[in-house]
Amino acid sequence: MQNMLRKLDQENETLIQDVSTRWNSTLFMICRLLKNKEAVKATLDKQRHKLVLLSAAEWTKLERLADFLEPCRYVTDLLGGETYISCSAVLPVLRFLDHTMKVSDEDSTYIVKFKTAFIKDLSERKAALNYDWLKMATVLDPRFKDLKCLPREEREGVWKKLEELLQDGSIKATSEPTDEPPKKKGLLCFSSDSDSDSDDVGSNHALSLYKAEQTISETDCPLQWWSVHAGAHPQLSALARKHLSSPATSVPCERVFSLAGNIIQKKRAALSAENVNRLVCLSNWLKEKK
Structure with missing residues (x-):
């Protein structure tokens, strides 16, 4: 195959094997195979083998599959990062995946089958999530505090839970941390169909002040924001450091x-x-x- 790659004036690179325990290896395998499609076909045509080669329709299916797996690569890169806040991005990312894998009338049979299997597997994994912690991390992140990643009817409950934590006398202000912002973008802008609500969440003055703050860009660092605004929200800044410091994955x-x-x-x-x-x-x- 290396000789064929040179004849086709392509970069000399080997094929990639799918590994079930390695994230995105299926996508990398498909992309490398599609990239070297002509070299692979030409090499196999010159050899004696009993392999059943892919048909034109199957090559097209691989291209479509790669398109659907590409957003998953962005998600795993985002949630597997260690130099930025990732815990508060879990719920927006799940909302993004639900939107991406939603079955439409234009999808062919094999695409519907893939999306259905994907959503089923994702739903089983969602059952093991600590939603209470993730919701607190999301609302304490000034990028996502409008909770657009949640249905409208769930948002008020999150704010009430945050108010209960604020009323806990054990909360004390802590020193301000610093961190670097993530470089991922375009994944966290998906919201639910309804707009963010603007109702008052109660008489808690500190919470009202925080809710009145403007959201920041997805590329900004929430810990840097809290470092600047810790004086205005001392109790909330302590809660933010506690929840945002947790990594999204291991x-x-x-x-x-x-x-x-x-x-x-x-x-x-x-x-x-x-x-x-x-x-x-x-x-x-x-x-x-x-």
């Missing part, structure tokens, strides 16, 4: 374990814990420098 932690596993091998089993920590830190610093 991916950042798993990256550390994977890196440590690559460092500690049979031939390097004598490494001390101190040196392992140093090597992990050096690897992280080099990655940030690049």
Whole structure:
């Protein structure tokens, strides 16, 4: 196949295999196969094999499948990040996926089948989510505090829950954190069909002041916003730091374990814990420098 790629003046690259435990590997496999479609077909035509080659209709289906899987790649990249706030983006992202995978009358049979299976699997995963925590993280994020990712009838309940937390005397103001904003955009703008409500949420003055604040851009950092506005909302800033500091997924932690596993091998089993920590830190610093 490498010779064929050179003849076609294409970049010399290998095909990618789907791995069930690796996010987006199905999409990467399909995209690489579509990119090298002519080289693969030409290589197989010159060889003796009993493989059943894809038909033109099946190639078209792969292209359509790649289009539907591409938004999922953006979602996994966003929720797996570690240099920005991701917990408060879970509910907007789920709303985005529901919108993207909604079956329409124009969809063909195989697309309907794919979307139905996708929504079914997503619904099963949603059942394990801590919705109370995610709703608090979302409403405490100045990017999404209008709660457009939730149905209108659920928003008032979220504000009331936040008011109850504010009335808890155990809440104390904390020091202001800093962070970097995410670079993802275009995924979190989907709202429910109704506009954000503008009703008063009660007599709590602090909550009313926060609700009156304008939302910020999806690319802005909520922790930087809270750092600037902590003086105006001392109790809420403490709640925001508590809820927004939680990562959306375990991916950042798993990256550390994977890196440590690559460092500690049979031939390097004598490494001390101190040196392992140093090597992990050096690897992280080099990655940030690049």
